[in-house]
Amino acid sequence: MPDKPKVAFYWCASCGGCEESVVDLAESILDVVAAVDIVMWPVAMDFKKKDVEAMADGSILVSLVNGAIRTSEQEEMAKLMRKKSKLIIAYGSCAHTGGIPGLANQFEREEVLRYVYEESPSTVNPQKTRPELKVITNGSTVTLPNFFNVVRALDQVIDVDYYLPGCPPTPKLLKQALEVLLSGKLPEKGAVLAPDIALCDECPKKDTKPSDLKFTEFKRPHSIQIDPKVCLLAQSILCMGPATRGGCEGVCISGNMPCTGCFGPTSRIKDQGAKILSALASQVEARDEKGIDETLATIPDPVGTFYRYGLPVSLLRRKNFNSTG
Amino acid sequence: MPTVEQPKENSWEPRIIAFFCNWCTYTAADLAGVSRLRYAPNARIIRVMCSGRVDPQFILDAFSKGADGVLIGGCHPGDCHYMEGNYKALRRMELLKRMMKDMGIEDKRFRLEWISASEGERVKTVINEMTEQVRALGPLGLPKKFAEWDKELESLEHEINAKGDTVHA
Numbered sequence: 032m033p034d035k036p037k038v039a040f041y042w043c044a045s046c047g048g049c050e051e052s053v054v055d056l057a058e059s060i061l062d063v064v065a066a067v068d069i070v071m072w073p074v075a076m077d078f079k080k081k082d083v084e085a086m087a088d089g090s091i092l093v094s095l096v097n098g099a100i101r102t103s104e105q106e107e108m109a110k111l112m113r114k115k116s117k118l119i120i121a122y123g124s125c126a127h128t129g130g131i132p133g134l135a136n137q138f139e140r141e142e143v144l145r146y147v148y149e150e151s152p153s154t155v156n157p158q159k160t161r162p163e164l165k166v167i168t169n170g171s172t173v174t175l176p177n178f179f180n181v182v183r184a185l186d187q188v189i190d191v192d193y194y195l196p197g198c199p200p201t202p203k204l205l206k207q208a209l210e211v212l213l214s215g216k217l218p219e220k221g222a223v224l225a226p227d228i229a230l231c232d233e234c235p236k237k238d239t240k241p242s243d244l245k246f247t248e249f250k251r252p253h254s255i256q257i258d259p260k261v262c263l264l265a266q267s268i269l270c271m272g273p274a275t276r277g278g279c280e281g282v283c284i285s286g287n288m289p290c291t292g293c294f295g296p297t298s299r300i301k302d303q304g305a306k307i308l309s310a311l312a313s314q315v316e317a318r319d320e321k322g323i324d325e326t327l328a329t330i331p332d333p334v335g336t337f338y339r340y341g342l343p344v345s346l347l348r349r350k351n352f353n354s355t356g
Numbered sequence: 357m358p359t360v361e362q363p364k365e366n367s368w369e370p371r372i373i374a375f376f377c378n379w380c381t382y383t384a385a386d387l388a389g390v391s392r393l394r395y396a397p398n399a400r401i402i403r404v405m406c407s408g409r410v411d412p413q414f415i416l417d418a419f420s421k422g423a424d425g426v427l428i429g430g431c432h433p434g435d436c437h438y439m440e441g442n443y444k445a446l447r448r449m450e451l452l453k454r455m456m457k458d459m460g461i462e463d464k465r466f467r468l469e470w471i472s473a474s475e476g477e478r479v480k481t482v483i484n485e486m487t488e489q490v491r492a493l494g495p496l497g498l499p500k501k502f503a504e505w506d507k508e509l510e511s512l513e514h515e516i517n518a519k520g521d522t523v524h525a
Contacts, residue, residue: 180505180508305411305452308451309412309448324450330451345416346417351496
């Protein structure tokens with residue numbers, strides 16, 4: 032079937048939820064399969080790296096790559112997919128903005144490895160064995176990819192054409208994106224394939240959002256009985272809606288859970304965390320330092336809350352350690 | 357002709373970005389100048405209409421582009437030309453300070469001061485103090501750090517390129 036455009040899926044540092052969202056196309060996936068040739072999809076099909084290597088450069092129409100880049104293997108595969116594909120879509124929060132794996136940018140490489148191989152409660156490793164990059168055993172050499180110091184979003188490693196945001200992206204957005212790409216009417220390079228409006232704009236509770244909020248404390252969803260009809264911010268629940276791109280149609284909000292920011296910022300925002308910090312802090316009621324600090328102390332983890340999906344693409348990128356590692 | 361002393365190759369001077377509000381602190385800095393007060397030349401002043409206009413993004417942007425310190429000057433509480441701007445600035449900065457600490461940026465690199473239009477002397481004191489504080493901390497140098505972090509990507513780049521041309525099917 033030489034006429035069908037080739038499509039590839041690949042995953043890097045991610046949880047598998049993005050793969051799940053492709054399957055969530057449900058019966059529409061049959062239309063996708065009918066329209067394209069899937070040439071690589073590690074989670075579902077048995078194609079190998081060498082199969083991709085054997086393809087001509089640029090012969091894949093589009094590769095949807097999810098996950099952040101944390102290891103040299105992920106970097107190598109991302110670069111290979113780039114070489115073989117006309118278009119690369121950063122699929123999901125991790126590829127788009129670094130995602131949950133990006134929160135590891137608060138720790139040094141050594142801290143991460145020490146915790147995982149020595150200190151975590153479920154680890155038994157009295158000899159403190161660590162994986163080696165290269166081991167020669169019985170005359171053959173076994174290698175492992177390198178674990179980088181920094182977690183990166185996909186476009187910090189390769190050139191990216193489009194972004195599909197979300198943790199994971201909704202099947203509706205994926206379907207729309209594939210339709211647009213297959214139609215040949217390509218959007219502007221670098222476009223995020225979701226509406227460029229804040230989530231508040233499409234929020235089902237929008238009408239109850241007061242123009243002026245006066246926070247005296249920030250509450251967590253489990254600690255109160257949430258009124259399903261009222262704006263969560265008006266109920267003192269920390270919601271990332273004002274600084275987050277819409278397009279998810281408020282799926283979390285409809286389930287009475289606040290937005291945690293997975294769609295990333297709109298095009299007008301440079302740093303999602305700084306922007307939501309600004310929006311929320313400025314509406315604290317207190318005017319004196321003590322009162323302000325008391326209210327803000329009810330946000331226990333500002334970095335983890337405001338940069339939950341976007342630390343690697345934030346202005347600071349990573350915690351500043353005195354050592355350069 | 358007076359000679360200008362050239363800074364030595366490796367000498368480092370603190371770079372401080374100062375956001376001063378139009379109605380109070382910028383006017384005070386103007387007064388300091390008119391009064392011919394001498395103070396450290398390390399602050400680059402940016403005039404904004406209100407300390408409440410200073411988006412936390414500006415501050416992070418300044419650090420990420422090489423600032424060693426950021427100073428914000430606004431009107432005293434109750435004196436804001438726009439009624440509420442300086443309170444908003446205070447609230448934002450309280451939270452930003454906490455967040456920056458978590459991101460490994462010392463809180464002494466960052467200062468919010470209320471300086472009224474008549475306090476030219478205070479501009480001098482604050483800029484001098486802050487320059488010395490930041491000097492004691494040393495350079496933050498984020499752009500250099502970003503470049504160092506990204507060196508880990510270069511090694512593989514060479515390896516991949518060394519593999520030569522791709523096989524065509």
